[in-house]
Amino acid sequence: MDDCTATVKRIYPYLDGELAPAESLDIDTHLQQCAPCRERVLAEREFLTMFRAQLINPPAPASVRSRLSVREVLPADRSTDQPKS
């Protein structure tokens, strides 16, 4: 596997900061010498940034929140719920 192929294969772990330092350094070194790969990595980074900015989790419907309550977990009669020590 040549360096360009290796870089493309690891482009996501590299951009996600998931590579071991030595591996990351290998890519850094290659990027300094290879303009097409450098351009590719920059474009991919820009794409991820743009993509992430577009994808914000929409708020959960109000009905979800309204159904959540731990108030009802314990019955009013607490004698049945001995706290565990």
Add this chain to the structure above:
Amino acid sequence: METGGLLAYVAVAPEEARKDEFEEITLKYLDSLYGFALVLTGNSDDAHDLVQDAYLRAYRFYHRYEQITNYKAWLFTITKNLFINRYHQRAREVSLTELEIVDDDPYESPKEILVAARGRHEKGVFRQDFQRAVDALPEKLRLAVLLKDIEGFDYKEIAEIMSCPLGTVMSRLSRGRNLLKKSLKDYWGTPSRVSDVPSAHAVA
């Protein structure tokens, strides 16, 4: 009984405080959990139920809070486990098995997308196209992309949440993102042929 009354008071007050604390810390993640549940279940009714069950389950184990190093990942794991327990007999999981075998996906260059995106940003169709491309992803790839690119988990956390090896996370993420780029290129009429990396694909 005066002693009983006093004991009851002492026992109740911290419990109430604990509930408040639990709610405060957990509701912060509600939107994320719902989004996750929606992808897992595929419909809003089941997602409602799943979030509700996960919430109650999290509360039940909340006394272990001190030992939980990553609360958000813990909530996601609870949600996923509940989902598996409840829905694992449904067939929808199975259909994706073969996707795992293919680990060498063609790399899609994002360059055309970046160029096409510049013109679309103002038109307001931008966000919907991204959402549509994500929605079109196969479930497991969509989950990997959601956990990484929306929720910001690292690979190890995703592997734990999804109970899969780290290599599978990497492969799903890579496949998901490349498919996503391919969809966007298709929507926007830009060529989606892989011409960017001759050395990587001449062999394939």
